[in-house]
Amino acid sequence: MESTPLGDKANNKHLHWKRSTFGETNANSPDLHSNSFLHKLSNPPTYDELTNYQDIPASKLPPIHKRELSHRVFVNRDIGLNHIQFYGFDMDYTLAEYISPTFEELAYNMCLERLQSIGYPTSIKQLKYDPSFPIRGLFLDKECGNLLKVDSFGNIMRAVHGRRKLTKEETIENYPSMYIHGIDIGSRFYLLNSLFTLPEACLYSDLVDHLECETPLTISDDVTDSPINSPHPEHRSGTHSLHGDLSYTNLFQDIRFSMDYIHNEGQLKAEVLKDISKYIQKHEKFGTLLIRMRLAGAKVFLLTNSEYYYTNQVMTYLLSPYDDKHTSWRDYFDIIIVGANKPQFFGEGNTIREVDIERGTLLISKMKDSFERGKVYHGGSLPLFQKLTGAKGNKVLYIGDHIFADIIKSKKSHGWRNLLVVPELIHELQIWELNQSKYNHLLNLEFIKAEIFRGLDSECIQPPDITDLRKHIKKTIEE
Secondary structure, eight states, X not given: OOOOBTTOGGGTOSOOOOOSBTTBOOTTSOOTTTOHHHHHOBSSOOHHHHHHOOOOOGGGSOOOOOOOGGGOOOOSSOOOGGGOOEEEEOXXXXXXXXXXXXXXXXXXXXXXXXXXXXXXXXXXXGOOOOTTSOOTTEEEETTTTEEEEEOTTSBEEEXXXXXXXXXXXXXXXXXXXXXXXXXXXXXXXXXXXXXGGHHHHHHHHHHHHHHHHSSSOOEESSOOSSOTTOSSGGGSSOOSSOOSOEEHHHHHHHHHHHHHHHHHTSHHHHHHHHTHHHHEEOOTTHHHHHHHHHHTTOEEEEEOSSOHHHHHHHHHHHHOSOOTTOSSGGGGOSEEEESOOTTGGGTTOOOOEEEOTTTOOEEOOOOOSSOOTTOOEEOOOHHHHHHHHXXXXXXXXXXXXXXXXXXXXXHHHHOOEEEEOOTXXXXXXXXXXXXXXXXXXXXXXXXXXXXXXXXXXXXOOSOOOXXXXXXXXXXXXXX
């Protein structure tokens, strides 16, 4: 087959070299039309062409083309998609991209209403969700009522009580080792590790501030026997004042139970479905992506914890209108599993049932030897999924947003390849680009520090005083 030159625009096979401005070549960029080596390369180049290619100095190569931040995929391990036989998708915060902060505001306000119904004062109605405050990955200290930002080694980097940042002295007083021990995670410390927990983080801090400063209530670090969400009638009277003290742990429990209530009882989902375009972003190329995956010979499956009634309406919204070859959103998938109850799905799992798609109920019938396309299943387990599909190990690429329920369990237990959806990464990269001068300054300060200590050994009795340098480094980091 005859190769096409890189500069042949007629076949749209040439490489597009980015210019500094339209019609103007960057001073450090090579002139492609005068450079015989680049200009004569076909796209893609042949083995012989690459063997005879003479390298251009790195300083004269044009910038490598990069997609805009929201369209990039970052990898920590190479993956050949031609080896992937199964593509799996979570739904919430993956296929269904909830519009932020509109969705979080809805969850925040509904949780406030639930807290009022179990006895919290009506004055909390004035609280508003602040999207600039919470981030995913914080630890909530149920004993002291603090939110903690912790690095990957467990070291405490920052602590806030309500909305007030604790001083270093206050932080050390609460956490002498400035470290979170793994044994305390889950008992004293609650990890806010999903996007669904952002409203909880904000609400907890807002209530700590409000109840301590705006009400006569005293919040203590002692756990009371009867939290506000107690089933006793005196705690559900709906009065405008709180009777007795409340502990930080009780406050956490009440928020956690209230948030679970609006999720599990379907109240939050019902509000989303009333105006779905307000809360969920629709992407026109979504259906094309699924079609092309299947055309490449791979199977595509949906594995979500959401129930069928909600999944059906959300996926209908995301994939409609359909083309001539698809009459339903179900036609885009080879296997559909709802109510999966991850991460339990990746372990012992649950009983699998077929869903009656007309009535939305579960059928009590014997599971066949394979999943049928167009049908919907509820529950199940990974061992059963592997048995019926043959999807094992690194032949599966699963895309999800939850680091534990979607990624860690499927990866460590069964060797699936994973793609983690991290919407916050766009903001982090934007901050990185805006602060390049600060990072460069830190590199200079580190160089100066290294030069100060160069040549010093055990014969040096008096170490150099770098107090001012340390202060400058700290100031630069905290800015």
